Amino acid sequence: MIATSRQGAVSGQNYLLLDYARRLAEHLDGRQAVHIRLSRLKAGNRREHHVTAAVSGLRSLVDSNDGQLFVLASADVVFVYRNAVHGRVLREVEQIRFLFGDDPALSGAGAEAFARWFDVESDYDGFLVAMRRLAMPAVASAASDDTDPANTRARLKRRQSQGDPLTPDQLAKVEASLARADLSSLIRRQPVCRVSDRLDIEPVFEEAFVAIAGLRETVLPGTDLAGDRCLFKHLTETLDRRVLALLSAPDQARASLDQAINLNVATVLSADFVDFDGRLGFGGANGVIIEIGLIDALADLSAFALARDRLQGKGYRVCLDGVKLSDAPLVEVAAMGVDLVKLRWEPALLAAEEEVHAEIRSRIGRIDPESVILSQVDGRVGIDFGHGIGIGLFQGHGIDRLLADDKRRRHLLRLKQVLRADT
Amino acid sequence: MPVIETVGSRTGWNRNGRQDSPEQRLRRFLDRIPAEGADLFVVHVQTGSCGLDSRVRRGLQALGAGFQGLATAHGARLFALSGGELILVCGPRVPVEKIEALLSDNAPEAASDGVDPASANWPTTWYDLADPADLDRLKDLAERREADCRRHQRAAAVPGAGEPSRRLDPARLAHIVQHLGKTEPEHIIRSETVVRLLRSAEPVPCLYRYAVSLNAISARFAPGVDLGPRTWLQRALLERADRLVLGFAERLPAADVLPYGIDVHLAAVSTPAFRRLLDAGAAPGSGAVVVGLPLLDAVDERVAYERACRWVRERGGRVLLAGLSPATPAALDIGRLEPDLVALDWHPDAAADLGAGARAAIAALAKTVGPENVILTGADTEAALEWGATVGIRCFQGRFVDRLLGVVKPAPVVGTAPPA
Numbered sequence: 001m002i003a004t005s006r007q008g009a010v011s012g013q014n015y016l017l018l019d020y021a022r023r024l025a026e027h028l029d030g031r032q033a034v035h036i037r038l039s040r041l042k043a044g045n046r047r048e049h050h051v052t053a054a055v056s057g058l059r060s061l062v063d064s065n066d067g068q069l070f071v072l073a074s075a076d077v078v079f080v081y082r083n084a085v086h087g088r089v090l091r092e093v094e095q096i097r098f099l100f101g102d103d104p105a106l107s108g109a110g111a112e113a114f115a116r117w118f119d120v121e122s123d124y125d126g127f128l129v130a131m132r133r134l135a136m137p138a139v140a141s142a143a144s145d146d147t148d149p150a151n152t153r154a155r156l157k158r159r160q161s162q163g164d165p166l167t168p169d170q171l172a173k174v175e176a177s178l179a180r181a182d183l184s185s186l187i188r189r190q191p192v193c194r195v196s197d198r199l200d201i202e203p204v205f206e207e208a209f210v211a212i213a214g215l216r217e218t219v220l221p222g223t224d225l226a227g228d229r230c231l232f233k234h235l236t237e238t239l240d241r242r243v244l245a246l247l248s249a250p251d252q253a254r255a256s257l258d259q260a261i262n263l264n265v266a267t268v269l270s271a272d273f274v275d276f277d278g279r280l281g282f283g284g285a286n287g288v289i290i291e292i293g294l295i296d297a298l299a300d301l302s303a304f305a306l307a308r309d310r311l312q313g314k315g316y317r318v319c320l321d322g323v324k325l326s327d328a329p330l331v332e333v334a335a336m337g338v339d340l341v342k343l344r345w346e347p348a349l350l351a352a353e354e355e356v357h358a359e360i361r362s363r364i365g366r367i368d369p370e371s372v373i374l375s376q377v378d379g380r381v382g383i384d385f386g387h388g389i390g391i392g393l394f395q396g397h398g399i400d401r402l403l404a405d406d407k408r409r410r411h412l413l414r415l416k417q418v419l420r421a422d423t
Numbered sequence: 424m425p426v427i428e429t430v431g432s433r434t435g436w437n438r439n440g441r442q443d444s445p446e447q448r449l450r451r452f453l454d455r456i457p458a459e460g461a462d463l464f465v466v467h468v469q470t471g472s473c474g475l476d477s478r479v480r481r482g483l484q485a486l487g488a489g490f491q492g493l494a495t496a497h498g499a500r501l502f503a504l505s506g507g508e509l510i511l512v513c514g515p516r517v518p519v520e521k522i523e524a525l526l527s528d529n530a531p532e533a534a535s536d537g538v539d540p541a542s543a544n545w546p547t548t549w550y551d552l553a554d555p556a557d558l559d560r561l562k563d564l565a566e567r568r569e570a571d572c573r574r575h576q577r578a579a580a581v582p583g584a585g586e587p588s589r590r591l592d593p594a595r596l597a598h599i600v601q602h603l604g605k606t607e608p609e610h611i612i613r614s615e616t617v618v619r620l621l622r623s624a625e626p627v628p629c630l631y632r633y634a635v636s637l638n639a640i641s642a643r644f645a646p647g648v649d650l651g652p653r654t655w656l657q658r659a660l661l662e663r664a665d666r667l668v669l670g671f672a673e674r675l676p677a678a679d680v681l682p683y684g685i686d687v688h689l690a691a692v693s694t695p696a697f698r699r700l701l702d703a704g705a706a707p708g709s710g711a712v713v714v715g716l717p718l719l720d721a722v723d724e725r726v727a728y729e730r731a732c733r734w735v736r737e738r739g740g741r742v743l744l745a746g747l748s749p750a751t752p753a754a755l756d757i758g759r760l761e762p763d764l765v766a767l768d769w770h771p772d773a774a775a776d777l778g779a780g781a782r783a784a785i786a787a788l789a790k791t792v793g794p795e796n797v798i799l800t801g802a803d804t805e806a807a808l809e810w811g812a813t814v815g816i817r818c819f820q821g822r823f824v825d826r827l828l829g830v831v832k833p834a835p836v837v838g839t840a841p842p843a
Contacts (some may be wrong), residue, residue, distance in 0.1 A: 048665035066662075168597035168659070175593060229723065234593070237655070266654075274444065283484055295723050300653050301750040302773050306505060313507025315484045326726065331762070335753045335780070 014135035015381050017070040018350040021131040024120065030083040031120040034093060035134065038104035039074040040114065046075045054099055057092040061085055078121065081171045103193035105279070136351045144152050148295040158398065163216075165227025166235070176237050183242050186214045192256070192373055192395045193403060194223060195383055200325040201406050204393060205258035205289060205300055208247060210239050222313060233296070240267035244276040260289035264296050266308035277314060289340065294331065308337055309314060325349055325374070327358070329363045345382045345396065429636040437711050449510060453562045458560050465520055465550040467564070468509040481530045483507050486545065489525040493517065504568055512552075522588040553663035575804040591647050591656045600663050602644045608671035611639040613663065614787050616828060617684075617820045619796050620808065626827045631796075632714060632820060633671060635664040658719075662780060663690040674702055684713030686745055701738040734762065743798075747750040749774050752784035760792040765792050767816070768836045769801040774810050789815035 024031065037071060038046050038054060058079050066087045067081030067089070081089055093115050102108055105116055120129045166174070191203040216225050230253045235374055240263050247261060268274055268290065277285065297304040297320065310319050319340035323331055332340050337340050343364075349356070364383045365371055369389060370393070374386040375397035443451075456463070468486065490501050490511050497517040502510040505736060511522070523618045530544050550557040603611075613636040616624040637650045637657070651657050665687045672685045673696070691697050692714075715734050721728040721744060744762035750773065751757065757765060765788065797817060799811040800819030810820060833841045 167599060168593045170655075172593035172597060228659065230655045230662060233655040234659070271443075281487060286484060296721060297717055298751070299655075299658075299719060299753070300753060301748050302776065303670070305776075306748070309507070310505040313505065314503065315485065324725070327722065330722070330756050332754055332756065334785075 009335060013072055015347045015350050017072065017131055018135045019381050019384060020068060020070070020080070020126075021128050022350075022354075023129075024080065025124060028121045030085060031080060033078060033080040033091075033118040033120050034087060034089060034116070035116040035130070036077040036093060036096060036107070037114055037116070039072075039076045039097075039342070040110065041075075041100055041103045042105070044214060045100055045103050050100075051075055051077070054096045055079075057167045058089070059097055061074050061088060061092075071168070078131070078134070080218060099170050114368070119223055132351060141175050159412065163222040163224045163227075165224050165233045166220075167228075168231065170223060172232050172234060174219050174225075174235065178238055178242060178270060181219060181242075183215075183239075184212060184246055186211050186218065187243070188396060189245060190400065192260070192393055193247075195394050195399065195402065196392075197387055201402050203257055205260050205345055205404065207260040207262070207291065207395070208243070209262055210243060215239075236262075237264050237266055238279070240264055241270070241272045244272050245277070258287045260290060260319065262291045262293070264356060265300060265307045268292070269303060270282065283315065285311075289317045291319040291321040292338075293415055294320055295322060299372065305337070312337075319373075321375075329359045333367050335361075340371045340373060341367065342395070343391070344379045345374050345385070347381070350381070350385065352398070357389065364390050380393050432775075440610075444564065444569075444571040445504050446503045446570050449504070450565040450569045451801075452502075452512070453501065453558070453565050456552060456558060458558070460555050462515045464513050465553040465561060466509075466511045466512075466513070466514070466526075467548040468526070469546045469548070476588055482545075485606060486525060486529040489529060490522075493521060493525065505572060526536065547787075561760045569742070575660060580699060589647055591645075591651075591654060591658065591660070593804060594713075595648055596656050596660055599640060599644045599660060603640070603667065606643070606763070608667040608674075610643060611635055611667060612671050613639065615800075615820050616825060617818055618824050618828065619784060619795055619818050620812075626824065627829065628681060629818065630682050630684055630798075632686070632713075632715070633668065633675075634686045634715075635661055635668060637661075640664070651687075658717075662688045662690065666694075666696065669694070669696040669700055673703075675688075678703055682711045684715055684739075686715035686717075686743075689716055689724055689727055692716075692727075692734065701735065701740055712740040713743050714740050714767065716744040717746045718744055718751065718755075718760075719746060724757070728760070736763075747805070749777055749785060750781050752788040753781040756790055762792065764796045764798050765796060766798045766820075769799045769810070769821075771804075771806060774807075785814040794842045 019170055036054075038051060041050075055069060055071060055077055058067065058069050058077075061079075061081060062069050066085045067079055070080075071080040072078065079089065088167065097111075104110070116130075119335045120127045120131070132386055149227065187208055189206050189208050191206045196203055212225055216223060225235060232417075243261060244263075244267070247259070263273070280288065292304065292307070311318050317339040318337075319342055320331075320333065320336055320338040321342045323333075323341060323343050323345055325343045328343055331341075349360075369390050372391050373393040373395055374382065374391045375395040377383060377386065377394045378398045380396060382396065383394055383402075425508070468483075487501070487503060487509060489511060490499075492499050493509070499500050499516055499517050500512040502509060502512070513522070515679060526545050526547060529752050550561045552561070553559045578808060612633050614631055614633050616628050617630040617632060619629045620626055637660075640660070641648055648790050650660065669691065672683075675683060676725055687697065701714075712735075714731075716728065716731065726748070735742050741763035743766055744757065745766045747757070747765060747767050749767055750770065785797075794815050797816050798818045799816045800820045801806055802811070802819040802823050803807060804823050807821060807823065808819055811817075819839040
């Protein structure tokens, strides 16, 4: 089959290639691969329709389950296939050479290097290293763009797309306007689901949160509300109080699934939460999960411990949120005394060494698998990675789509049954 | 007619207009009972020895609901305290057998598991409030619980409706930040000396640390405003003071006597001022400049933190991880962040609450990082030194340490300029 990513972006293929290359270790028998360097072609020769045309012959091998095709962000193509179809692959590569025969990349010394062949079975390590090098630049640069505060380009991009960071003056104004604003239209819900290896999906609970992008457009367009971490955290404390007021309204309390809400430690210890708890009544807490961010918990562990004990004593479940998957070995989840932990999926981890994966797997193995959620999963690759390290609960846009597909299938099935009954 | 408390009541909070915590209401309730006692009895259900796993919590919920039914039927008052403690105050006619039955029926260990219900019952204490001694004991307990609750509420305070607001709010922060831009660093920066205690108890100075004084900021720009403790706005303020810290450090003489340390935030590491400072200040391998970075920054932006560490070390500096509480080493594997030094903020209450596991984690950290590289800050009393010694800490910083050094204190004392 063709490896496609639900992330939609071509770079998703880089992640998929890395993941596939790693999994291939267990299925090496009679495998070969070819790396076709379409990225060396002139820009005019490697437009999307050129690439599509070039790989169309290989796709037929994919359809017959004889190989797996990856079209990378750079336009390079990697095809991993069975020995049995080596002759056909050779012919397809020759076709591609012929197709771009007038390109400088296929004349002189460069012509030899246009296609690089791998005997995966006998040199798996060499193949893996080459695939890492091939796929990692995109992964690494995506990661560093996101995390390096010194990266001016990333900062500028963020500023242009999201506006200038919030200032104390603006925060004061936002807080004043929040006192009057109706936030009910900004509350979003996203399910946390159990997903099986066969992609059977079952919702477990639902998280309610405020859509920050929507809030920005409502109260302060052109400003990056999350641009200053401390001011944003303060703002979330204000939002917490408004959310509590909204969620304790009777119509919101009648949801069929258990509900999760993000709260700050300070909010849990405030009178507003006492009020919310009072409205829920004894036993009402049973179906509510309170998510507390790792950074918020670490900011004052003593207050966190008090909030956690108070919540658990009243029947709430406490979920530690905002733990990066790569930070799983750093956090002593058991010592935090929480019921659930939400780990944030990081696609860049696919490029990490096996030791890093083993460490994460070992740390998660020490926690009850039913208490670990992999969040921000946008595609199949995240689900597969989660399953690989023992996680069965997932949240993210990819899961939303999977759930929608599942609902649609069920609906069609019901419709079919109704139609059959009618006839 | 006794008033039923709010547990399980959707309208209950109308009766508690002030929305105080159950701890506060319990203390107030007991204060109204005359010292000679009253014809009431109290059942105090604790969960401490049971832990708070899901089965215990379910049992506790059922017990609470049962108590509430009892309160409705017989007139009683139920206080659900933090951490799952229940206190049921009953009049003389509330049947004890029913209470015992509820305790047994909802025991944390179910009888079906083969556990004798009697032995698996909730840990309870019964008080007869007609006995002044029992009343005193219960009042004492209520005061302790209320004090704990107040302490934590202060620590994690959010300005709520109707509270007198002399706390730091966004408008006040904006005002202070505006003035910070015009102030001289010397006006708001204070120094403390870190000492290493030898086996002979002799204090040996090993590092001068310079940090922004919130008291100095408050005195100059926001008299009467409480800038702490540990709110996000306070952190935002300190981030904005980094520029002054760097300006101050640039004017410090070369660190020829002792290394010096400054505390900044991760974002400051990428500024030209910081880079100038380290390029000028430290020789490779000298360790003369110690850069304190907050734990929260290190965890939140791990990649940037690691990059900053490399950058600082390449220029001969050392990285100190700041802002850890004594409970942090049990919650995080600090060794993975690979700091050169670690600063633990000591507080008598936080230290007293620590379990054996948390103390062992500190001792392990002291071994990993080196006992001379873990600093107990806030050592304002001798108790801090005594406590630190029990967990393998040898380096201390705080007012008590400064007093120990007395006249030999070599660190320059700055910040003596008159208020603006």
